[in-house]
Amino acid sequence: MARYAHIKDSVALITLTNPPVNALSAAVRHGITESVTRALRDPTVKAVVLCGENGKFCGGADIREFAGPMTGPAFVPMLDDIEAGDKPVVAAIEGMALGGGLELALCCHYRIAHSKARLGLPEVTLGLLPAAGGTQRLPRLIGIPASLELITTGRHISAQEALKLGIVDQVTDKNACEVAVEFAQRVMDKPLESRRVSQQTVQCPPDLEALLENTMVQVKKRARGAIAPVACVKAVRAAATLPYKQGMERERDMMGTLFNSGQARALQYFFFAQRAVGKWSLPSGACWNNTKPKPVHRAAVIGLGTMGRGITVSLVAAGVSVVAVEVGEKQLQAGKQMVMAILERQAQKKGVAAPLDLLRFSNNLKDIGGVDLVIEAVFEDMALKKQIFKELSSVCKIDTLLCTNTSGLDIDVLASITGRPQQVVGMHFFAPAHMMKLLEVVHGRHSSPEAVATAMSLGKKMGKVSVAVGNCPGFVGNRMLMPYVEQANFLLEEGATPEQVDQALEEFGFAMGVFRMSDLSGLDVGWRVRKEAGLTGPSVAATESPRKRQGRRYGPIADLICEQGRLGQKTGCGWYLYDRPGGREAKPDPWIRRFLEEYRTKHGLKARAIDKQEILDRCLFSLINEGFRALEDGIAAGPEDVDVIYVFGYSWPRHMGGPMFYAGMVGLARVLERLEHYHQAHPDVPSLQPSTLLRRLVASGSPPVQQWRGFIKRMRSQL
Numbered sequence: 001m002a003r004y005a006h007i008k009d010s011v012a013l014i015t016l017t018n019p020p021v022n023a024l025s026a027a028v029r030h031g032i033t034e035s036v037t038r039a040l041r042d043p044t045v046k047a048v049v050l051c052g053e054n055g056k057f058c059g060g061a062d063i064r065e066f067a068g069p070m071t072g073p074a075f076v077p078m079l080d081d082i083e084a085g086d087k088p089v090v091a092a093i094e095g096m097a098l099g100g101g102l103e104l105a106l107c108c109h110y111r112i113a114h115s116k117a118r119l120g121l122p123e124v125t126l127g128l129l130p131a132a133g134g135t136q137r138l139p140r141l142i143g144i145p146a147s148l149e150l151i152t153t154g155r156h157i158s159a160q161e162a163l164k165l166g167i168v169d170q171v172t173d174k175n176a177c178e179v180a181v182e183f184a185q186r187v188m189d190k191p192l193e194s195r196r197v198s199q200q201t202v203q204c205p206p207d208l209e210a211l212l213e214n215t216m217v218q219v220k221k222r223a224r225g226a227i228a229p230v231a232c233v234k235a236v237r238a239a240a241t242l243p244y245k246q247g248m249e250r251e252r253d254m255m256g257t258l259f260n261s262g263q264a265r266a267l268q269y270f271f272f273a274q275r276a277v278g279k280w281s282l283p284s285g286a287c288w289n290n291t292k293p294k295p296v297h298r299a300a301v302i303g304l305g306t307m308g309r310g311i312t313v314s315l316v317a318a319g320v321s322v323v324a325v326e327v328g329e330k331q332l333q334a335g336k337q338m339v340m341a342i343l344e345r346q347a348q349k350k351g352v353a354a355p356l357d358l359l360r361f362s363n364n365l366k367d368i369g370g371v372d373l374v375i376e377a378v379f380e381d382m383a384l385k386k387q388i389f390k391e392l393s394s395v396c397k398i399d400t401l402l403c404t405n406t407s408g409l410d411i412d413v414l415a416s417i418t419g420r421p422q423q424v425v426g427m428h429f430f431a432p433a434h435m436m437k438l439l440e441v442v443h444g445r446h447s448s449p450e451a452v453a454t455a456m457s458l459g460k461k462m463g464k465v466s467v468a469v470g471n472c473p474g475f476v477g478n479r480m481l482m483p484y485v486e487q488a489n490f491l492l493e494e495g496a497t498p499e500q501v502d503q504a505l506e507e508f509g510f511a512m513g514v515f516r517m518s519d520l521s522g523l524d525v526g527w528r529v530r531k532e533a534g535l536t537g538p539s540v541a542a543t544e545s546p547r548k549r550q551g552r553r554y555g556p557i558a559d560l561i562c563e564q565g566r567l568g569q570k571t572g573c574g575w576y577l578y579d580r581p582g583g584r585e586a587k588p589d590p591w592i593r594r595f596l597e598e599y600r601t602k603h604g605l606k607a608r609a610i611d612k613q614e615i616l617d618r619c620l621f622s623l624i625n626e627g628f629r630a631l632e633d634g635i636a637a638g639p640e641d642v643d644v645i646y647v648f649g650y651s652w653p654r655h656m657g658g659p660m661f662y663a664g665m666v667g668l669a670r671v672l673e674r675l676e677h678y679h680q681a682h683p684d685v686p687s688l689q690p691s692t693l694l695r696r697l698v699a700s701g702s703p704p705v706q707q708w709r710g711f712i713k714r715m716r717s718q719l
């Protein structure tokens, strides 16, 4: 829909009205087409202003409509007609002009932006390219290098940057619509030829070929198999080398391919998945829109190791005042130095002063008495955590929220120590916590809705994507990681090498394969967890078979590697060899090859050739199977939660939508068949046994992932 008003002094005002972001639905495009035609035909109208309702210009095409057949006026002719009209059209950009919204503004003859507006062409993040002329008009307006950067990254920019680049003509702090009307009155008699962007010549840099080639190399490296960024470079190349009309044909052809791709479907699903996880609910019925979070002004972080440092930085950067506590003096000083250095670096980048006045360090837990919330971030050692929670409940005021950054220990056990279990939740950050976007907010049996709402809201304030999850070993992310890592280890026993497994996973799109990732985070992390779980270490009876635990197959290779002091990058060797402790470049290690050969000989295992498909099937499908189990148990609320966790926390390639979406794309029947096949071959590996939910979904005809929540609800109500 679009509202038409003929206002003072020969100006027509067209207002896009489609809350919440005035997306260009078929109805809005109808409204624009009709209103523009009316304004152009009305002899008393001399100029047009285009704006959006509620201070939002336009959030682009209506993504919800992409799933159905295209109806309503086509984008390109609609925009071409506005540009070709003989009356000046001024875009009044408030809030945002994104995607099709910016393309609409680019076909206007002038653009006025409010100082707080954000602009961009984020189509690439939805697996598309700006196909309403964006790839052809933007390069004509601002040149090739800046267009390449904006179109291939989809970055949103400020009004000030847009002015500098030449995308907008004026930035104002006043009501942009009123300023645009005054502006329209001033330009209504001016010639329009030079204002039609499509008619302008592209200014190409002298090193055009090298620039395009370099950009393509960088984009391919970053894309990890995503096709849209590559198409974006090709479209800008077309703008640089072809006349407008032919460039538009290239843009249209490439959009045709992208629009129907699985990657576009995955990325558009993921866009809505991100928004769905913010609408959390608890089994009690409490949810995001009926529970008020408590304000958090003052917080404490306990432990200044890697996690504590990152959490402290994130809290301070979000404007929360923090007391960071570390009992060891050396660790306290090292942590203090590191936290301050990161905050100063961040502030320098933004050109502001570091908010160091919000920060206090202490070696005494008694100094945190008045805080609203505590995040404990010490080692994964239950005994230590219990001791801290006991002290916390005596030093903190009665309504202080007590949070733990455990990556998988039982929240209920910690809550039971405190005498205020309703105030206890997990806040599981990912390393490095000041950079990683994911936060799992873990609700225990007694966590109050208010405690969950507060942790979720604090996460959002810290710039995190917060996902509410239930309490079980490893919660959602690490629980699913266990069978994935287990399969990778079994593959080594059966004949694969770490680099072979990693290569398959990296080609699939992970930033790092399982073994390179383990070297980066430190092999001792998992070792400690396995010791705590009684799978290795002194608690295991000497008579027990090294390859069996609790009646199931066990792969002890990682434990044996740790026993050699090979803990990953920090010791200069782990699954790979590094040039020095702390080195980053992983090289295949002949020691590991020899070790694996000796290990196989010792246990009577015969190495066999293992192909890429088997590596992917066993690692990914066992992880996905555990995802189904987490859904079945109610630990994850919906497939979107699992997918958001895996994309933001475990570098699952976003253009594959996340593990649960991927399962749907591959076909649930195929996932089930492969799991059955591998479970038959390895009956002593329970994680390969297909979950009940997967079986039931397949039996019900494999409904699309968007319908699983309803299916799971019905399945539970029948139990």
Ligand SMILES: CC/C=C\CC(=O)SCCNC(=O)CCNC(=O)[C@H](O)C(C)(C)COP(=O)(O)OP(=O)(O)OC[C@H]1O[C@@H](n2cnc3c(N)ncnc32)[C@H](O)[C@@H]1OP(=O)(O)O
Pocket (backbone or CB within 6 Å): 020, 021, 023, 059, 060, 061, 062, 063, 064, 075, 096, 098, 099, 100, 101, 122, 123, 126, 130, 131, 132, 272, 275, 276
């Ligand atoms: C030929 C094809 C031509 C053009 C192609 C395109 O234009 S593709 C679309 C390009 N646009 C975008 O990618 C923008 C997507 N939206 C956003 O980035 C953010 O939503 C935005 C606009 C910056 C607002 O962010 P904010 O944090 O304020 O709100 P939120 O993200 O929660 O969104 C509020 C609700 O609006 C829905 N929504 C947003 N954009 C669109 C859209 N383009 N189409 C449909 N719906 C959109 C979003 O899902 C939220 O809905 P809700 O039901 O409240 O969860």
